[in-house]
Amino acid sequence: MTWTDERVEIVTKLWSEGLTASAIGRRIGVTKNAIVGKVHRLGLAARQSPIRKPVAEPVVEPEPVVELTGPPCHWPIGEPDKNDFRYCGKAALADKPYCPEHDKRAYIRQVPRRGVNAA
Numbered sequence: 001m002t003w004t005d006e007r008v009e010i011v012t013k014l015w016s017e018g019l020t021a022s023a024i025g026r027r028i029g030v031t032k033n034a035i036v037g038k039v040h041r042l043g044l045a046a047r048q049s050p051i052r053k054p055v056a057e058p059v060v061e062p063e064p065v066v067e068l069t070g071p072p073c074h075w076p077i078g079e080p081d082k083n084d085f086r087y088c089g090k091a092a093l094a095d096k097p098y099c100p101e102h103d104k105r106a107y108i109r110q111v112p113r114r115g116v117n118a119a
């Protein structure tokens, strides 16, 4: 009896589906003890009894998905010659110098004004 990747995958899947160790063992032809030992070594969390499962789990609303991987926002705040001048410093959008809020403002500010006489 060797633990092939396939068997490990099956055990992991069936265990997460709530099958008993002996049922999983029958499925792949190993002993219940082998399953219990494997599950333990895999670090699969001990399953909660369905009876003890909390009725209402706290629902965490997901944050709006905004990719914030860039360097800190470079939007200047205040007047450059004043003491309180600083940069925004919030997480910036990927590939943008500004955070989402300031990126919008930068976009409005930088509406292209091409030469009216350009051919």
Ligand SMILES: [Zn+2]
Pocket: 073, 074, 075, 088, 089, 090, 098, 099, 100, 101, 102
């Ligand atoms: Zn900003």
